[in-house]
Amino acid sequence: MKYYVSISTFLSLALVITASTVLAGQGPETIDLKATYKVEGKKSAVIFSHHAHQENLECSKCHKSSAGGxxxxxEIVKLTTTKNDFHKKxxxxxxxxxKVPKGKSCKTCHPK
Structure with missing residues (x-):
């Protein structure tokens, strides 16, 4: 059941990001990874600064499509503990x- 929820969540996110990219021309400003992907854990949510990453990286660094979105x-499948796929993969x-400054500090991404 978790597999189907993860796939549907991912596909929904892909649709939202794609629609946002078309409408805004650059995708969402931020993405709450914990809420969007239903990540389970005690750490505070990572509010991913999509626009800040776009300023320094090509879309293909993160997305399969070079156009982004x-x-x-x-593939993000494991969504529990600090060894979830966002951390590991x-x-x-x-x-x-x-070589992100303070890139190995939990507080760089998890503010609390």
Whole structure:
């Protein structure tokens, strides 16, 4: 059941991001990853600054389409604990690769 919920959540998010990209020309300003992806955990929500990332990265760094929006380059399936797929496959590896200042600090993304 969780698998189907994750897929439907992801597809809904892809549709929202795609629609937002078309309407705004650049996608949503921010994305609440915990609410959008139903991430379970004790840490505070990551409010992902989509526009700030767009200023420094090509859309294809995160999205399968070079035009941006839609599916991410990695599949986000595990949504529990600090070893969720955002940490293991997506955000953390990119922060390490890009040498983000304070990129290894929890407080960089989780303000509380």
């Amino acid at each position: 839609g599916p991410l380059v990695v 997506f955000c953390w590896p990119c922060h390490v690769e890009m």
